[in-house]
Amino acid sequence: MIQQDSSDYGEWEREILAYRQEFLEKGDSINGSRGLHHYEAIEGWLEQIRDCAFDNNSYIGVPVTTFLALRKESGRAEGIPHIVGNIEIRHRLNPALEELGGHIGYSVRPSERRKGYAVRMLRETLAFARGLGLERVMLDCDADNTGALKTILKCGGVFEKDTLCEYRGKQIRNRHFWISLT
Template identity: 45%
Template structure:
């Protein structure tokens, strides 16, 4: 698997990914608001602009990557690395968000994506990475722990209990 920056080459696969998640009632975690965009080109512009300190559209600069299986060039997941933490991200969201297609789960892709993203965090100068997940998301908690995550605490965000993990790089 490789992590690639979003491009027009993957527009159809990203739109299919979005459709699949919405049809399944799943959350598009780590997709940088993909669910809000009907037009791929507008989402792509948003994502690429948000990598630049001067043109970012959100409160923190972030990088989005497509997790693509090399054997068949299939998009299996999307991962977002936030370069810094604002108050909300510190409490509930963390440095990294990610999602994996339903039919590709339980195959180790999330672990592989997270390990690769942690390497990118090192390159960005982030030495301590915060990851969060809903307390009932056992698969995500296992992935985070596998990659070195240490549970700091649990916090309530509205009606959801959120676990906060730190990984030292």
């Protein structure tokens, strides 16, 4: 976990905010980020991530583990790796997550898409989910999100159903998939 009193906190803050900014400039949402798009400084966001690790938290009601996908870059000064994506796993479903969100949400930085990061992130998170004792996980995505659809299918997703739901003031067709972990 990134600590405010660590010597590299400022570098992490700059990298996280640059990651956030790239999504904002593209008009994309940062799925699976615990609402990073809402934070202009990372202190509150880190606090939410810490709080969400506990059961019955006031944010989502189920424990959540959030990961950053990092890449060390050649030619870049030693220090903080480049953030290529983020992914979170909700340790169980509640009625709201059964409708929209599922067990796992993720995003890949717009400039890093189509490089295989989403599949790798999801596969590693599925292994983590097995370690939590989950036998299967639900993922969902907007029916128009071909990148997410391909990723889910590559990782063993089995289509369950389409639903219509409201997301950010718009009606969307949401596709639900299950991935078996056994």
